[in-house]
């Protein structure tokens with residue numbers, strides 16, 4: 246059966262392009278195994294295979310120096326060897342002791358800067374017709390095409406990573422590494438939508454540190470910063486992994502506790518108070534539950550009022566009875 250190139254889906258990336266190339270080469274030239282590989286230090290990693298004999302799995306890692314390809318890349322052995330045992334470096338290569346190899350084809354696949362990415366290669370347990378050498382230019386051309394696809398794939402990946410990092414930075418508070426106000430607003434928007442759709446309970450807590458001004462005034466701004474960082478750590482340690490913690494003002498934090506009912510909110514309040522107090526950080530904490538009549542922004546206002554009510558008592562949270 247011949248490969249119907251027109252029936253192939255568009256190549257969306259390097260992987261699908263190299264898969265199609267391996268299938269094509271196997272159909273045109275035979276060979277028990279075609280592979281696209283990557284070299285990484287001592288490792289020789291099998292990325293894609295077209296395997297009809299050897300049972301080599303994608304993701305298998307061989308030792309690069311054991312391979313025929315490492316000899317080929319250094320120019321010690323030819324790119325096409327219809328009878329590989331006739332080539333001394335191939336005959337001596339340790340991979341030949343692990344699997345039966347009588348014929349070999351291999352070409353380098355390079356990165357755009359000319360460094361080696363990996364190889365496009367094939368082996369067979371039987372010697373092949375010497376005419377196969379004539380196919381080398383086509384194989385080399387395909388390897389260069391794959392190198393070009395690889396380059397644009399890697400560039401796109403780099404852009405994607407950069408964008409992710411920028412997005413992350415835009416939403417993160419530099420001092421504490423929790424969300425900043427923008428991150429909080431974004432999270433609230435998403436969670437409001439989810440809470441409306443699934444009706445899951447959500448609790449909002451507002452935490453305002455006590456006495457930060459006097460720390461700044463008496464011990465210096467750096468000490469004030471340390472106190473803010475320590476508070477962020479305590480708050481983050483108290484909540485669950487999916488909960489949102491944000492620094493929404495100078496010394497003010499907000500928590501969005503997701504899937505948290507009234508009982509859970511009470512437990513979270515106690516836990517957070519305990520962790521803060523054990524780190525000698527006093528704060529005023531207000532909490533409120535999102536109800537069916539109240540969205541998260543309104544819940545936040547309620548929590549804010551509760552926080553101010555506690556602050557107005559001028560009593561340190563750590564003196565209260567409910568912090569066992």
Ligand SMILES: Nc1nc2c(ncn2[C@@H]2O[C@H](COP(=O)(O)OP(=O)(O)OP(=O)(O)O)[C@@H](O)[C@H]2O)c(=O)[nH]1
Pocket residue numbers: 420453454455456457458459461466467468469470471473494495496556
């Ligand atoms: N070190 C430091 N201080 C900050 C930062 N952002 C805001 N502040 C200070 O935090 C204090 C917040 O004001 P207040 O809420 O009145 O201070 P407070 O002493 O905690 O007062 P209470 O909340 O009533 O206990 C101000 O002194 C701000 O200058 C920051 O990033 N680092």
